[in-house]
Amino acid sequence: MIVKTPIVLAISISFALSTALIGCATPQRATDGEVSLKLRAMQSRSYDTVDVEKAIRVAMATLQDLGFVIDNADAELGTVSATKLANAATKMTITVRLRGKTEILVRASAQYKLLTVEDPTFYQQFFTAYSKSMFLEAHEIDPAAPGY
Amino acid sequence: MVPFFFVACESNTIPKDALLMKEPTTEIRQRQARRYATTDEKKVLISAVQLLQDLGFNTENSETKVGLVVVSKDRSAVDGGQVAGQIFAAVILGVRVPIDKDQKIRASVVTCPSADRKAIDVRVTFQRLVWDDQGQLCKLERLDDPEMYRDFYEKLSKALFLEAQGVG
Numbered sequence: 001m002i003v004k005t006p007i008v009l010a011i012s013i014s015f016a017l018s019t020a021l022i023g024c025a026t027p028q029r030a031t032d033g034e035v036s037l038k039l040r041a042m043q044s045r046s047y048d049t050v051d052v053e054k055a056i057r058v059a060m061a062t063l064q065d066l067g068f069v070i071d072n073a074d075a076e077l078g079t080v081s082a083t084k085l086a087n088a089a090t091k092m093t094i095t096v097r098l099r100g101k102t103e104i105l106v107r108a109s110a111q112y113k114l115l116t117v118e119d120p121t122f123y124q125q126f127f128t129a130y131s132k133s134m135f136l137e138a139h140e141i142d143p144a145a146p147g148y
Numbered sequence: 149m150v151p152f153f154f155v156a157c158e159s160n161t162i163p164k165d166a167l168l169m170k171e172p173t174t175e176i177r178q179r180q181a182r183r184y185a186t187t188d189e190k191k192v193l194i195s196a197v198q199l200l201q202d203l204g205f206n207t208e209n210s211e212t213k214v215g216l217v218v219v220s221k222d223r224s225a226v227d228g229g230q231v232a233g234q235i236f237a238a239v240i241l242g243v244r245v246p247i248d249k250d251q252k253i254r255a256s257v258v259t260c261p262s263a264d265r266k267a268i269d270v271r272v273t274f275q276r277l278v279w280d281d282q283g284q285l286c287k288l289e290r291l292d293d294p295e296m297y298r299d300f301y302e303k304l305s306k307a308l309f310l311e312a313q314g315v316g
Contacts, residue, residue, distance in 0.1 A: 056214045060258050061271070065177070066169040067290065069273045070256040075213035085275050085288035088166065112162045122167040129169065 037143050042120040044107045045127050045138035052078055052096050055104050055134070059094040062130045068092060088113050092126075105141065105148075106130070179297045181271040182304075182312035189215055189259050192268045195307040196257045199300070205255060215259035225251035225278045246280035248287070269315050272300055
């Protein structure tokens, strides 16, 4: 049997507490100014059309093609949300809005479990599939520009 | 003290393969989608809702303007084999193994006029969430049983008095 002296016990407890209190590394938050702009840029594309309804329908079809099940859509607000279930849930929201008089802005944002997806490849994959279905070329946008 | 070394943090990174967005095979698309020779999109949506209601689903959401209906139903997920396994584990090994208890089956139906505007394309997707007997969400999956999709479209065709054509 191991006999613990008070000092050993105190050291053990303080070590245990310090170990337990070591927090997990907090990922960089998307609310930081610079990150937010970068994230917004990777999540957004503009298209030379003003047909918001078509853009929403294409978003739903693209998401279904990519294995998502549509959760919700609102034609007035121009939003679509969908979930993909494969071990864990990936949730995605697409918003479509007019930008000026000749184009629409499509923004896609995704969440995997409790984490915001900040991987540009993920959004590129989505917009590649989306553009193909829209029969239109996607334009990258500058989220810092006026009128974004 | 040893267990403290193994206190695992919830991973802050997303596995690369979790974000891979593969386009479906033609087989999956054909299974999930059909085309009906009608221009009445609303009628197709209404028939789909009524059919799903017949199948025990409740409507969660709908947006007729862009052709969407989302439904779900809660059912028991208890499986005889799992229960037997749980009893075996409890008796022989003295451990409690969680088993599936409840499930939510969700379906979303999306309709869209075909490119030539002479027909309506319908695509349905099913998924299910399963909770074990300890209330933990233990399974998340898309349902891919071809029989389920075939059955859905057979019934929808009857309700619409129209023959379904494949899409894709």
